[in-house]
Amino acid sequence: MSTVLENVKLLAPHAGDCCSLATAPLSADDAEQMAGRLKALSDPTRLRVLSHVAAQGCDAVCACDLTETLDISQPTISHHLKKLVEAGLLTREQRGKWAHYTVVREAFAELRQFLALD
Amino acid sequence: MSTVLENVKLLAPHAGDCCSLATAPLSADDAEQMAGRLKALSDPTRLRVLSHVAAQGCDAVCACDLTETLDISQPTISHHLKKLVEAGLLTREQRGKWAHYTVVREAFAELRQFLALD
DNA sequence: TCTTCGGATAGACATTCATCGATACGAGGA
């Protein structure tokens, strides 16, 4: 539990507003933060999940839609959704008995900025 | 050896000119390709290495500089440089007995495009 | 040709991680 909370605290807020790859010596701490967020993107299953959510633009997507559409077991999808939320790439919202997810657009803007070489 | 060659063939050429996260159902193959490139970026040591190379702009960086600057063993740096080259993020050039590395700017442009949500 | 030295490879080890079946939790309805 403490691990999860620490990760959220570490990754979620402003993970990318500090630095870019092109700014010369990337500190070990900054590298750790950005690597954490990029690691959340480095799995094909998570990319497919993200794609489905991102395709809805600003609308939220029900987890049940994902379990149906993709050929992946429900625990696995739940696991990946949790990782994406912890990385600050998705937000979760409970509506009745359904969980809905939305992309965090600022997180992607920060990532694109980090990957700029100018 | 064949594994390395296959990865190069798989990842290096135009891995990102096909798709974006926002384009609805990301195919399993596309997800695999992009995840491979992102996985190369998901390690803090590799980000620090990349940062040092990227800071030189279009100039090549000698591997010996990296071994001196960062507090990481020479085989480890060599290992990471190889991964970055395989992912198409760096190019390697041998000059005499020294190896020089340069960032592949198009690869980063493709990544930024992939992470755009529009 | 022998020596030196930068860099890559081999092999080992510990750690992380993706995945799944089984199960627990929790909200809504009967």
Add this chain to the structure above:
DNA sequence: TCCTCGTATCGATGAATGTCTATCCGAAGA
């Protein structure tokens, strides 16, 4: 208060990965 069902967690397992020491390769110089 039970039942149903969507979702999260647990536990296990096999695979991938980062790091190191030791060693090898290959180019330049004496």
